[in-house]
Amino acid sequence: MKRVVVTGIGMITALGLDKKSSFENICSGKTGVGKITLFDASEFPVSIAAEVKDFDPSVVVEDGKEIKKMDRFIQLGLKAATEAMSDAKFSEFDADEFGISSAAGIGGLPNIEINSNVCLQRGPRRISPFFIPSALVNMLGGFISIYHNLKGPNLASVTACAASTHAIIEAAKTIQVGEAKKMLVVGAEAAICPVGIGGFAAMKALSTRNDDPEHASRPFDGERNGFVMGEGAAALVLETYEDAVARGAKIYGELIGYGSSGDAYHITSPTLDGPLRAMKKAYKMAGEPKVDYINAHGTSTAVNDRNETAALKELFGANVPAVSSTKGQIGHCLGAAGAIEAAVALLAMESGIIPPTINQISKDPECDLDYVPNTARKAQIDCVMSNNFGFGGTNGSVIFKRVK
Template identity: 45%
Template sequence: MELKRVVVTGLGSVSPLGNDVATTWNNAINGVSGAGPITHFDASKFKTQFACEVKGYDPSVYLDRKEMRKCDRYTLLAIGASEEAIADSKLDFSKENCDRIGVIFSAGIGGIKTFEEEVSYYAKNEENGPKFNPFFIPKMISDIAAGLISIRHGLRGPNYGTVSACASSTHSAINSFDIIRMGKADVIVVGGAEAAITAAGVGGFNAMTALSTRNDSPETASRPFSASRDGFIMGEGAACLIFEELEHALARGAKIYAEVVGGGMSADAYHLTASHPEGLGAKLVMRNALQDANMNPTDMDYINVHGTSTPVGDPSEIKAIKEVFGEHAYNLNISSTKSMTGHLLGAAGALEAMFCVLAVQNDIVPPTINFAEGDEDPEIDYKLNLTFNKAQKRTVNVALSNTFGFGGHNACVIVKKFKK
């Protein structure tokens, strides 16, 4: 069977760097940090008191108050990103066969705020018997964003969400890519959303000692590849990409941002939360993606790394890149946009895939911010171009996005410049 080609024809985002793609991208290439004190709850007694929150987003642009009450925050963010991406694609669903248009939209955690509120309410009123909101379960479950986007637009194709922790939305992208290239759908609305900046979310990650506690300087706390890194910053938000079969896109005269050419998946099979120190799963997933794309390591120009600013994760990913790409690793640009956005957990892959698409389209690589001379880690090879502190202009024909999740889940996706 001849595989179809898949292109990206629309983008949308609601992120700590902005509530649309243009603002998010502009702030990313200008090295702006999205971090600041937590406003979603009183974090004054928590070890970590800051995060990368979405600011000023108004979901009432898309939903009335009654509808909003039925949605967790993560779903509201998903709606915003998906509406922007669909509008950007200029798809007219009234003229499309919506049986062949799907939605695969992920969350690593889903409605944690809803779960927190409902269980807390029950605990405080237990003597009166169980009393739960009838929308408790549909607000909480991590597939419901995909369902609501489908319902809003009457999209009857493949519809679900993948859950693989921080690799969730990259797995969504790979699944969508495979479904379209096998001819089972024409278009898929792909993405991820997360809203875990809650007492339970921050407290839980604090208990694992996974988060930075640099409360005196939130903007500089996420510092991938620096010796003084002390954990990741919690982020929230959503990103969406419209994946479309090439001939379908050309037939309607769609704008094409980039072509999706490969995806890789693997497992560390090592530890519940820690990445393998030698990057075994990371090496395998990148090799699998290159093989899937029928590419050589020397074809790569840019890698948007998982790069969470954790003591173990950063050096293991660098080791994996050096082994997979060999001497060509020194010709690559490598950057961690989590230094600016924080870690969006299940939505990270979609946002970072979007950054790769924009890097390919605009020939510019967003930076890894917050590195300072004298803060070198002996486990990091600084001869590599880690794109510190300033965006760099270069030809970006091919870009790869890495995401790794608790449980040892690894996924990456490759995009390239579109050529007929």
């Protein structure tokens, strides 16, 4: 099969409007978690989240009318995609051979909520004609393909919190079987709205540390009590190794292994077995390399962190590499998490800096790995793994290596 490499990265998170500032602030141990400002959450059981701040969509969409046609998740995704395409430094490309693989867990939830209220309160004739196109998950790829003239396969993954990890995998497969030579992967999510926060709060999935937002998301910590909702986007340009070398492109890493699995167990409660099988598939495909760093799913929920820790022990035995979760810094970005965290893992490999797991305060006897507590660490990193698992028992794992 064709070798697949990453030649462009874009990112927008609660800690930065581009990949450089996001990664630097993540490694500095800063957090973007704070009081919700996107709506009045004062009467909600959860009033904290990791919001993208000071984002102006006109930076990437000059026409104000076009902006109104896009839900926030599409705007964020377009911002990350534009940065990634610029980062890849194409002088030209064959549009027919360049596709897109997009992902979101929920999509345009704010617009669904708004237009549902309009329908109920003002009648169906007042629903926006742009409602459906702004809310569909695949419209993330639809809009971006138009803006960047990508005429190859236009795919979308909607697999909860594993969505953009699966989007990476689907893009790689598309290249490997020869259906395209290049693929833009974009994961985006913006579900910080009343029904989004209210829904996850009703499930008891969110941290309720409303008075201490900076320490609310604490992956693998003994006193974790739920995840913190985040929003953001990341984009990766994937292309064949041969094309990248031929045009002298900068290569962030080669995708050497990937794996997916299903729990077939419970709609929301994860298992140990499902994530383990996804990681095993990725590890075997990669040739069982020496992995130097793992960006864990690490949600700050009791069951996920315990299961992921146990699965890593089962896979690596006594030699589990350094592990960190960056969700303490940028929250859980749901369907965008996989793309963001893969980008973080690749940037860690490029910079030789392992991001920390912040808010490591209390020990959990069942979470006893090296989570790079609280402070980033310099290291030689030649191979990285990134894991993501989602509701419905859907799992994904990817492994990248340095191209020397």
